[in-house]
Structure formats: C-alpha cells, structure tokens
Amino acid sequence: xNEVEQSPQNLTAQEGEFITINCSYSVGxxxxxxxxxxxxxxxxxxxxxxxxxxxHGRLIATINIQEKHSSLHITASHPRDSAVYICAVxxxxxxxxxxxxxxxLTVIP
Amino acid sequence: NAGVTQTPKFQVLKTGQSMTxxxxxxxxxxxxxxxxxxxxxxxxxxxxxxxxxxxxxxxVPNGYNVSRLNKREFSLRLESAAPSQTxxxxxxxxSDPGTGYGxxxxxxxxxxxx
Numbered sequence: 348x349n350e351v352e353q354s355p356q357n358l359t360a361q362e363g364e365f366i367t368i369n370c371s372y373s374v375g376x377x378x379x380x381x382x383x384x385x386x387x388x389x390x391x392x393x394x395x396x397x398x399x400x401x402x403h404g405r406l407i408a409t410i411n412i413q414e415k416h417s418s419l420h421i422t423a424s425h426p427r428d429s430a431v432y433i434c435a436v437x438x439x440x441x442x443x444x445x446x447x448x449x450x451x452l453t454v455i456p
Numbered sequence: 457n458a459g460v461t462q463t464p465k466f467q468v469l470k471t472g473q474s475m476t477x478x479x480x481x482x483x484x485x486x487x488x489x490x491x492x493x494x495x496x497x498x499x500x501x502x503x504x505x506x507x508x509x510x511x512x513x514x515x516v517p518n519g520y521n522v523s524r525l526n527k528r529e530f531s532l533r534l535e536s537a538a539p540s541q542t543x544x545x546x547x548x549x550x551s552d553p554g555t556g557y558g559x560x561x562x563x564x565x566x567x568x569x570x
Contacts, residue, residue: 378555390546390561397555433499435556442487442506442553443514448498 350374353434353447360454366421368450370434373415381408381419382433384449390433393419424454458482462547462562469537469569477532477565479547485560487553488530490514490522492543493564499546505530506553537569 351372360366370379381393394401394408396417401408405424410417421428434447460481469475481488490502501514503522511522519541521533530549534541547562 378557380556380559382559382561389563390548392559392561395555395557395559435499435559437554437556442504442512443501444489444556446499448496 349448350438350445351434351436351447353432353450355450356448357451358453360424360452362425362454362456364424364454366424366428366452366454368419368432368434368452370417370419370447371415372417372434372436372445374436374445375439376412376415376436377439378437379410379417380435380437380444381417382435384431384433386430393432421452426454426456429453460547460549460560460562462545462565464565465563466566467568469534469567471538471569473537474533474535475537476534477545477547477567478529479531479562480529481549481560482528483549483551483558483560484527485549485551485558486527487550488524489548489550490520490530490532491546491548492516492541493546494543502532502545504553537567539569541567542569543567 384390396410405422407420431449433449435444489504491499505524508527545565550556551558
C-alpha cells in the first residue's frame with residue numbers, strides 16, 4: 348500500500364505546453380512537498396504547502412486538504428524542466444515522510 | 457555555500473567490506489535523514505534523527521547503523537556491505553521534523569557493491 352500516488356508516471360510534452368502533475372495521498376498531513384530531480388543529479392525542494400497555492404516563476408503548486416490532492420503545474424514548459432518530480436508528505440503522526448515514486452517529465456524542443 | 461554536504465560521491469565496495477557515508481549540514485537544522493533511492497522504488501527512509509541525540513529506524517534499516525555525532529553531522533555506516541545495498545544514498549535535513557520545513561538534500565552517493 349502506497350500512501351502517496353502520483354500521476355502520470357511518465358509525461359512527454361512539447362516546449363511551451365502547460366503541464367500538470369498530480370499527487371494524491373491517503374493520510375492526514377501537516378505539509379506536502381514537491382521535489383525536483385534532474386537526471387543523475389541531486390534533489391531540490393520546489394515547494395512546501397500546507398494549504399492553498401504557491402507560485403515560483405513558471406511553477407505553481409496547489410493543494411486541496413479536504414480532497415487529499417495536490418497538483419504541480421508548469422506553464423510555458425522548457426526543455427530544462429525535464430526532470431523527475433516527486434511528491435512527498437509529512438504525516439501528522441511521526442517524523443517521517445511518505446514519497447511518491449515520481450513523475451518523469453521530458454520536454455521536447 | 458549553505459546546504460547539505462555528502463561524501464563520498466561515488467564508492468565501489470566488495471561484498472563484506474565496511475564503509476561510512478558522511479553528511480554535514482550548516483543550516484542549524486534539527487532533523488537529519490538518510491534515504492536510499494532505487495529504480496522504480498522511489499526514496500526510502502533508512503534512518504532519521506529528529507533532533508540531536510536521537511536516532512530512529514525508518515522503512516529499511518537492516519544492514520545499516522547511524523550516528524548523530526552533533527547537530528551538524530549524521531553518518532551512515534554499512535558494517536558488511538551486500539550487493540543488495542547497491543543504490544544511490546541521499547542525506548537530507550530539515551528544521552522541523554513535523555513538517556519538513558527547509559527540507560534540503562545532499563547531492564547523493566552512488567554506491568556499488570560487487
């Protein structure tokens with residue numbers, strides 16, 4: 348049983364397209380994180396959310412606590428956005444995170 | 457540069473050898489974590505330390521030990537390496553263990569056990 352489910356697993360887009368990656372979770376959480384990992388690279392934290400919406404440049408993250416769902420949107424996608432995007436949640440109980448298996452995004456010029 | 461520093465970046469071990477992965481953070485974070493990442497499995501928690509002086513097992517602790525040497529440093533030790541421990545290892549830290557505020561990762565250690 349996976350507490351965090353992401354969709355899609357793989358995504359290919361043309362440069363300039365609007366992209367949405369979804370994350371659903373099954374536990375009560377204190378926060379949700381979106382992480383980015385470039386091929387062969389390290390992991391970078393993009394957003395931490397506990398409610399509402401956050402925006403950083405072309406990236407927008409939203410969360411609906413009641414529906415236990417979050418989305419990561421990329422506007423005007425660019426080849427440099429090609430990476431694996433990982434959703435992680437901090438549950439109310441305990442000090443661990445639950446991770447999704449990631450969405451692999453490829454943006455074609 | 458502020459962040460999480462992991463060493464080494466690459467390592468090849470023979471089965472049965474031991475080694476220690478080092479991790480240090482300079483952000484005054486309370487919590488530190490060790491993960492392994494395997495293809496198709498996502499990140500899995502090995503051990504974590506919610507605060508200085510405490511350590512707890514995660515999802516996959518067998519074959520590993522940890523030491524929270526001080527607030528900055530959290531090391532991971534493989535006492536007798538096995539091929540199943542071939543993986544990419546990430547250290548991370550956060551200021552708040554409850555929410556993961558300030559969640560920051562090291563650049564990873566690619567370990568191969570032959």
